[in-house]
Amino acid sequence: MNILLATSTTAMSGEGVYNYGLVIFLMMTGLYLVLAKGNMIKSVIGLNIFQVSVIMFYVSMGRVEHGTAPILLEQDLPHHDSEHGHDNHDDSEDHGLLQTRSDVALASTADGNHDADGGTDSDVHPQAHPEDTEANSPSLHTVDGRTAYSNPLPHVLMLTAIVVGVATTALALALVVRIREYYETIEEDIVDAIENRLQKEEAQS
Amino acid sequence: MIEWSQHLPVLQVVVPLIVAPIIVLFRNKNIAWFLATATAFFSLYTSIELLTIVQESGPIDYAIGNWERHVGIVYHIDIANAYILTIVSAVSAFVFPYSYHSIQQEIPEYKLHHFYAALVLCLTGLLGIAATGDAFNVFVFLEISSLSTYALVAMGDKPGKPPRASLAAYRYLIMGTIGGTFILLGIGFLYMMTGTLNMAELSEKLPALSDTSTVRAAFAFITVGASIKLALFPVHTWLPNIYTHAPNVVSAFLSSTATKVSYYVLLRAMYTLFGAALAAQALQLKLLIGPMALVAIFLGSFNAIKQTNIKKILAFSSVAQIGYMVLGLSMNNLDGLTGGLIHLFNHALMKGGLFMAVGCMFYRYQSVELSDLKGVGRTMPFTTFAFVLGGLGLIGVPLTAGFISKWYLVLGAFEADVWWLAILILIASLMAVMYIFKVIETAYFQEPNTDIEVSEAPLSMLVPTYALVLASVYFGIFTEPMLGAAREAAEMFLSAGGM
């Protein structure tokens, strides 16, 4: 598989897109289960799988290699040193596409500083304190001595998506219950057959 | 002290959002009805106010939480949003008062307040989609409106009869969720490539990324997702059953609001997000959906002619009318797009009025089968006349709103240099003559069933019906307010992509 081969690119540019490939497989499975239109419960499960794989896709995109959950660690709170993410753009120099984006990031960070703490030390070297890093297994969560947090936004979005998912599931199941109460089946094709028969009868009468 | 008018954009959405839980809290059908109606009128007031402000002094930005646009969610109201908001709230302002008698007959009393809560939630969702300037926020409100729609539709089940409304709702839920998830996926792709969810920022950043496969795929997913919600051929299959089996109020409400908002989403995607970025692909796509729209028009009209259930006739007619709207979009010129946009409004008035008239018939006959409605023109002259007026609009008779849309679509076809398209559009409106006259002939040319005594529908139903139907005539003559907005919106989409 091509996608898997992409893994061999440099560590800094991530681990390829292989897990998107896997997400895609899950999505396809889910979509097939929904559309195959067999048993209604299975369709709902398929819908769930489909939605969860989209959630997985979002979460994947939010991940940063060697990163940690987006909950600020003690050493990153302002009373230690607040500005860690600043020279992110240094890393991106080998990545032509991103140049503009980093600049934007830099500019807006600078703006942000003025608003917030006024003269916070934006030039302080973002070195993590040794004792903290030890505690938080540096090999996993730090890049160039700074804590790498995964992006919180996809997580937030997906919290919403999960809620939407369970709401949809509940509704779908409620409808299934109503359908079952009359047709006494939850197989789509049997329901269709009953419907055809009923409609023929109605047309005759 | 507080400048409320400054908060209008968010009030537009938040007021119904607050009213819905209050309705649940009160658990009283009359209070529920009153609150819902009052909300609808407040929405109408807000949207008209917004429309005037936007027309006079340009787009309004409202930062919720007062965060910058890349941090928080920003409401961006421009002429297109305001226009759609006006359509949605105007229709609700007519449908909600109408619902009082109509729905009491159709669903048990202890569910009424929940019904109104769901109705107001649906309104909230639709308004939210139309007002927001944040891509993900669209998805959230899309789901609010969708979920409430599923429940509202399922309320059309008749006790002891097959739960066809539930079945239709279930199938719509499956399709709608796939559509919604596609949109979510598309938004995800866009976010992945740009790092932002703000539509204005997206439209600034996307042009530079237009040749990436991810952005193109995002375009595809959002278009397909919006098309499912819009019920564009060939993903229209859910619509006829939904409109047929839903309670009459719900059919009237959905047919004139939900598809309009989906159309707006499609427009935003095609013009604002991808307009400049993917001009070429967008053009190709427009070429692709053009034929689909045509097929929708003819297939919908043809199926409408075949039906014997008035609601189904109207439902298939909706498929066709959606085709007109999309056809206008696919022409990609000012007249065509204006035609598509103004048809949103006109169709909302006409189809809303028609479904309400049918609701009046149902109120007395307990059926919408043509065979049961013989001679309804004599037993319910006012209702039937309202139907005729609305039907004339659907056909596109001059001096009704429908004519305005057709006129622009025909001009759009000329402008796009496809004169035969103009002819096809007009031939299709003849098919509308056929299905409308099918109803008219049954209503007037067949002897009423003498064994049931039937009188006119109550005034509380007739007045809103006539208000909508007459509005469709009024706006066929004094077109300026809405046509001006539609034209401005079309110009905006075509020039700057809209942000």
Add this chain to the structure above:
Amino acid sequence: MEILIPLLLPLITAALIQILGRFASPNIRDGVHTLMAVVTFYFVIQLIGPVMDGQRPDFFVAEMFPGLTLSFKVEPLGLVFALVASGLWIPTSVYAFGYMRGHHESNQTRFFTCFALAIGFALGVAFSENLLTLFCYYEALTFSTYPLVTHYQNAEARRAGRIYMGILVTTSVCFLLVGIASVWFLTGTLTFTQGGVFTGGEYETWQIALLLALFAFGTAKAALFPFHKWLPNAMVAPTPVSALLHAVAVVKAGVFTVLKVVIYIFGLEFLSELGANNWLMVVAGFTILFSSTVALFKDNLKARLAYSTISQLAYIVLGAAFATQTAAIGAAMHIVMHAVGKITLFFCAGAIYVGAHKKYISQMDGLGHKMPFTMAAFTIASFSIIGLPPFGGMWSKWFLGLGALEGGSWGFMSIYMISSLLSIAYLMPIVGRAYFRKPSEKDADLHEAPWMCVLPPCLTAIGCVLLFLFPEGLFDLLNLMFVEGGQ
């Protein structure tokens, strides 16, 4: 403003009829109807003075599209049509009461309401300032007459209604509207302009010919072959409808539209220079001969009159097709002459039906003795239609003939002549039967229809004579067609 009164009065009448129909006796309802007809006619007459003085009263209602308005303007041709429609409304309203009551028709209120509406819309067509307004009223006229055609609400009426709507709406939507949109697209204006709107542009002959075809066939109310079938079918309607609408208002709205478009949209000179009008002459000529011939073989009196109407309408279209001033004046005059003549014939046909319950010509032996007034009126009107002096029909045929020589050829002149002969052939036998054959035994106790059915045809028959004697006013008015009117 003065233009608005006659436009609104019929609509107000319709509303009054609805109200009175519910809350007052039929006598009051019908009395008000006639009164309103008279008042409307009065206000239309009031417009003659200003127009003769070179004024062109106008009124603006609304701007439907940017640069495209719903507005009205009185000009000579429209005024003539309006005079015909509103003038003949008076006798027809009287006649209709007699007829409808004589038949104990149901739904009279609806009938009269739609009737008044139709007149109002016909006036709208007459006074339209631009093609868009005209189209709106043209369609409104179609829809308001549908309930009249299908008045009996039986299977036959439904069938006729389908054909009526089918042909009129299809053509107007598929051809007329496309034509109008094309004109707008090509020239950016739809206003009726002296000399046409195409001046200054470069157009191919075939383009203009095609456009003319869209208009000529699009106005199926003009009943040009092959879109004439609706007219005979519409005869299932009660006779007053046939009389006023399908001999006067509706069909004349059709030919009026063709005439107006030829004169004020294409422009006579523009058309004749390009030669884009030639094909229309052929089609109109063919329609004349064809329908006259068909009329010969119709035994049903109303059907025969219907086919006669088709051929007479084609006279007018042919006159327009010549694209000369003389022919145009002739065509406009024929609108008046034929209207007065044909309405008389229909009145008589209806009176015969009411009085004698006869529909077929073969049953009408000796009717002239039993129904002397009716048949006298019928005879006079027949002569007028044929074009004999001293009746009005002569003048219009005269001008049409001159126009044919001017703009067409001897060939088309001869079509007029042959057709006149044919009209003798299909009208005179009726007169002949009525006077020169003995009534059958069964008809011994036949007598005239009620006075309300007999008086109107007599009046209109007198009108035929008066129009022969005093044509100058009409002629003067029509001459102003080609004069730029100032305020």
Add this chain to the structure above:
Amino acid sequence: MTFVSTITLVFFVLLAVVAVAIGKMRSLFAAVMLSGIFSLLSASLFVLMDAVDVAFTEAAVGAGISTVLMLMVLHLTSDKETHSNEVKVFPLLIAVLCGAVLLYATQDMPHFGDPNAYIHQSATADHYLNQSYDDSHIPNIVTTVLASYRGFDTLGETTVVLTAAVAVMLLLGRPKEEEHDLSKSPDPIIEVGAKMLIPYILLFALYVQFHGDFGPGGGFQAGVMFAAAYILHALSGTVRSAQEAASENVVEKLIPLGVLLYAAVGVWCVLKGGNFLEYNALDPEHPAHGQHLGILLVELGVGITVFSAMLMIFYKFALRGREVR
């Protein structure tokens, strides 16, 4: 390939296997159970990908609530799928087409975990990572983004929950006298076991509700856990017994109250002269305190609505019973 990504891969393979198995499974009970497992596996995967909040929620909702609901529906109907498992061409075609587009989309995607990806470099991410603590003094960035930056989304999300509850009440609601309790007479062992668990769940839920500022959790997760405690109570006893603890009337009132609390905070901000949901306005002297207060309140609102809505949905399913036709 790092250790983490290897494990990730393994999880993905497991997920794929489970997904396919669900498709193949004839027994619906097994399929539902597998779908619960699918959710649990994905929750673990989310943890691996540093999305702890998402993982928490997915575990509670996907593996918990959804599964319970599905089991209840299964209880009402047969648990065998009757139709055959033959592959259907058209759905397959659509799925493959969709997959193809998705694969195409991956071509230009930033790589998985790439810290230079657009989203990590954007001004948005930058603000969230570097400014959020200054804005609200809350270390859990997810909480700040959820409740403040994108608070309006969350208001919408809460409304979605309200909508679902209203919808289910509409769909399955019945007059009191026609409701049938689905549950059987309780098994004493389960009953006792479950009852012992409930206090701890409640306690933990409380912790999650108010600890969302510092660790994973928040109103949503807490709400689900509260509901789970009651649902456990109902499952181990009878629904009626659970209703004694949380009566339907009260629960129905709580659903809108949560949303209203949330919206009221927004309106309060307006009254204080700010924009809608601008918590800074709550305490103009110390904007961060205002933020903190606002976030606390809206999280509470979310918690209330989610708890009561989930419980109500459960009640409605449970009381629908088998209808005698």
